[in-house]
Amino acid sequence: MREADITRAIVRAALRDLEELSEVDVAVVGAGPSGLTAAYYLAKEGLRVAVFERRFSFGGGIGPGGNMLPRIVIQEEALGVLAEFGVRSVPAGGGLYVVDPAELIAKLAYKAVEAGAKVLLGAHVSDLIYRKEPPRITGVVWVWSPIEISQSHVDPIFTESKAVIDATGHGAEVLSIAARKVPELGLSVKGERSAYAELAERLVAERSGRVAAGLYVAGMATAAYYGFPRMGPIFGGMLLSGKKVAESVARDLRATPLPGQPS
Numbered sequence: 511m512r513e514a515d516i517t518r519a520i521v522r523a524a525l526r527d528l529e530e531l532s533e534v535d536v537a538v539v540g541a542g543p544s545g546l547t548a549a550y551y552l553a554k555e556g557l558r559v560a561v562f563e564r565r566f567s568f569g570g571g572i573g574p575g576g577n578m579l580p581r582i583v584i585q586e587e588a589l590g591v592l593a594e595f596g597v598r599s600v601p602a603g604g605g606l607y608v609v610d611p612a613e614l615i616a617k618l619a620y621k622a623v624e625a626g627a628k629v630l631l632g633a634h635v636s637d638l639i640y641r642k643e644p645p646r647i648t649g650v651v652w653v654w655s656p657i658e659i660s661q662s663h664v665d666p667i668f669t670e671s672k673a674v675i676d677a678t679g680h681g682a683e684v685l686s687i688a689a690r691k692v693p694e695l696g697l698s699v700k701g702e703r704s705a706y707a708e709l710a711e712r713l714v715a716e717r718s719g720r721v722a723a724g725l726y727v728a729g730m731a732t733a734a735y736y737g738f739p740r741m742g743p744i745f746g747g748m749l750l751s752g753k754k755v756a757e758s759v760a761r762d763l764r765a766t767p768l769p770g771q772p773s
């Protein structure tokens with residue numbers, strides 16, 4: 511075994527991957543529960559899906575459980591999605607079911623990758639690509655996270671896509687960028703409100719979907735965007751939201767593509 515061969519194997523395969531990622535059907539930003547769920551359902555539909563995750567790990571807010579106690583809960587309404595991923599749960603009364611966060615992370619990630627979604631770890635989405643007439647989002651601008659953390663000025667690279675999903679969680683980072691830097695879209699991020707778990711779970715699941723041409727929202731970014739309450743360590747709404755946004759993107763992509771968008 512030669513060191514040069516190790517390097518060659520990595521560089522060749524990585525460059526092939528990156529070339530493929532210059533253009534995809536759907537760019538999902540964030541590999542938390544909503545992003546991974548969306549990626550799974552979209553890849554299952556046969557769409558080319560790339561997930562950009564700035565950490566070198568999966569799962570977003572699932573891992574820390576509730577205040578670092580290693581359990582989360584989901585509600586009855588989300589049992590169907592949980593079953594799709596083969597995740598086990600234990601009834602806890604009041605329509606709640608307890609889930610092991612490590613199992614949820616592992617199975618969401620496994621199914622998304624197995625369905626064909628490409629997950630790029632350590633990739634920080636720092637901006638969007640847009641077009642005018644009609645105003646629309648046509649992809650993401652990204653750099654490797656260590657570059658972002660170092661605050662060095664390094665020009666990023668691009669991934670064009672027919673749809674971008676903001677699944678960045680509480681910060682709604684992608685929509686915040688769009689609100690600030692693409693005023694033609696007329697977006698504003700209202701900011702999440704205080705806790706009201708039942709209402710928040712329902713609203714997030716209901717309203718996840720399209721916010722502008724080419725731009726979609728899922729998970730806690732939906733609460734931040736619309737000014738819904740937060741809900742803490744209950745995750746059924748995140749799974750239902752991921753499924754909902756995937757249905758919305760798939761439906762839109764089945765319709766005629768916008769002019770100037772990649773085919």
Ligand code: 48F
Pocket residue numbers: 539540541542543544545562563564565568569570571572633634635636677678679680681683684728729730731741742743744745748
């Ligand atoms: O925060 P996160 O888990 O978002 P979510 O899918 O789920 C929220 C729950 O975890 C929890 C909750 C539920 O009751 O309140 O908080 O809405 O996952 C978001 C992922 O996006 C990544 C971040 O590292 C995390 O893994 N992320 C955030 N901003 C960027 C990003 C960015 N600019 N580029 C790439 N990844």
